[in-house]
Amino acid sequence: MQLTFHGAAECVTGSCFLLDTGKMRILVDCGLFQGSKEIRQRNYGHFPFSPQTIDLVLLTHAHIDHSGLIPKLVKEGFSGPILGTGCTVDLCHVLLPDSGSIQETEVQRKNRKAQRAGKPLVEPIYTMDDAYACLNQFRPVRYNQDIILGDGVRCRFRDAGHILGSALVEVWVREPGGETKIVFSGDLGNKNKPFVRDPEYVEEADYIVLESTYGDRVHQEDYAGSRERLKEVVWSTYRKGGNLLIPAFAVERTQELLYDLFAFTRAGEMPPMQIWLDSPLATAVTNIFGDHPHCFDDEASGMIACGIDPLGLPQLNHALTVEESKMLNQSPGGNIIIAGSGMCDAGRIRHHLKHNLWRPEATVLLVGYQAEGTLGRLLLNGAEKVRLFGEEIVVRADVVSVNGYSAHADQKMLREWVGALRRPPRQVFLVHGEQRAQLALRQVLAEIGVAARIPAWQETVRLEPGRKDEERIWQLLSGLHGRTARYLKANPDPDAYRQVLERLSALDEFLAAGGGRRG
Ligand SMILES: [Zn+2]
Ligand SMILES: [Zn+2]
Structure with a gap:
């Protein structure tokens, strides 16, 4: 093989x-x-x-x-x-x-x-x-x-x-x-x-x-820690008056962020910011998640049992068309924009980066793995300037990364x-x-x-x-050994009992000593 x-x-x-x-x-x-x-x-x-x-x-x-x-x-x-x-x-x-x-x-x-x-x-x-x-x-x-x-x-x-x-x-x-x-x-x-x-x-x-x-x-920060930092970053960006950009994978990460932002909202811990899911794909994926609650863990299943949609964030806007997405580019602050791709190498997030990276009041929050050679990795490594759509953009926004969402x-x-x-x-x-x-x-x-x-x-x-047949035989026989003993106990026949036991014990000993193995 x-x-x-x-x-x-x-x-x-x-x-x-x-x-x-x-x-x-x-x-x-x-x-x-x-x-x-x-x-x-x-x-x-x-x-x-x-x-x-x-x-x-x-x-x-x-x-x-x-x-x-x-x-x-x-x-x-x-x-x-x-x-x-x-x-x-x-x-x-x-x-x-x-x-x-x-x-x-x-x-x-x-x-x-x-x-x-x-x-x-x-x-x-x-x-x-x-x-x-x-x-x-x-x-x-x-x-x-x-x-x-x-x-x-x-x-x-x-x-x-x-x-x-x-x-x-x-x-x-x-x-x-x-x-x-x-x-x-x-x-x-x-x-x-x-x-x-x-x-x-x-x-x-x-x-x-x-x-x-x-x-x-070793992840220095667990999920609970990252969730706290997300809250801090939301508030600090709100106070600066800028936009918070979160490049996120359409699958899982986006839904986790929505889940947490909804939890802050329910707890009365969210500033009045507009939340935008600027990704038709992430919107579609979020709907598929809703179709598979049987895959959820106990906490999320418990919420559904209580009639709460864990992703049903009330202040969530979906930017489905390109026009809606572009309109967001005109807005200097007050928005949390979740868009793909997660490593900034494609997708709508690049337009948002172009319009926000140069603004000191903006924040970019990296929540996922950034592969070598991607724009996300450059930002993570503290690049001072990046190229986007053939234009050089200076990085003045805060770039923050959390890895507990990993x-x-x-x-x-x-x-x-x-x-x-x-x-x-x-x-x-x-x-x-x-x-x-x-x-x-x-x-x-x-x-x-x-x-x-x-x-x-x-x-x-x-x-x-992998497991040699002989080894498997040994296991089977040891099981058989017990079963045979139980059978004979229920049907006592002293002669048969002694003979079977003697033979099985001999075989056990032989196999336990490594007999029958090929290399
Ligand atoms: Zn994967
Ligand atoms: Zn993978």
Whole structure:
């Protein structure tokens, strides 16, 4: 059995792992590469494998860096099912067409430049229509349901606590000689976050493909701390008289912010500011959240049970049209504007940044991960000037960042999650992280006796059969031993009892001494 790391290897985005059991070819995630120009270039051209040969896709969650190349996969010939939780499937129904539309717009812009420069034109990675076409292949699955994928291969989705609907996927593969369990962590969440439940722990694994986004950091601030700081920033911006810009991912982060702003409002702790959700996508996602209350954690479920919509903020305005969004640019203050993209590398937030970054009374609040090469990372690093729409803009606004909203487990949580296994896995593969984070996490895991390695992009590794059959026989026999004893006790036949017991004990001893094992 082989595993190839086609994405999120030595980088954070483009999650894509190909598990080839010899009988089945399973793709876990098929994400878009995001970030620097060089990384994004990987989205173009053909896949390094033939999409027709893939039997099925297991999708951990709806984020574009995990799902964003599925339309291209289908366009290039993949015709199998795509399995994800019901919430993930619904989210993909809005996120993928949106991504298709972004691809089209980006290429139009590129081609206008190319035409002027007399260079050859490029095709979009996929279009909105391609994205709609792939949606027919999505199949919703439930958490904790055993799913037979094929001969000797089964899987189970469990809550990863990262965004609503997110999953970690356990895959069992039976081969001659034994069964191997591979766990794909997807993106693992933090504990005590609004809406989402805490990540589930796995009991056993032979191999783990583990995310490492924050492998080198321990979140200094928990969610409760960040929530307090959000309140402070809202008030300080109100007192300065400027606008508060919050670049936020349309999925999860936006809803968490709405949830908290609503909580402040209910507590009478909000200044009179207008709140704008300037993202039709985030509006659509918020509606999908409302359709999946069964995925909510206890607190949010409790509110719904009491007839409170946890996202039903009364002073919320939705800027759905471009005109409404532009009108906001004219307003010098008094607004809280939540807009995408979360890393400021695209979307309406860039217009708001252009109109506000130079104003000292404005504040930019960064609430999410800022990848290398993005405008968000530049602002986080304290850039004094940035370029937006070909114009140089001076940064005079306050730039504040909080990380308690992070949807990713930090080093401490990752260590705890791996450490919770009953026995160390044979090997952990660190993915979905920048080099520094991966090296630090590898070190931390070594301290708890767990061997981790950092696979290179496109690297293929061989997975040895995990639990040997002999080991399994031993376990079964020890169970049988007890059952046989109970049976004989209920049906006393002293002779049979003695004989069976003698034989089983001998076999137990033989196996316990390591007999029957091959290497
Ligand atoms: Zn994610
Ligand atoms: Zn991710």
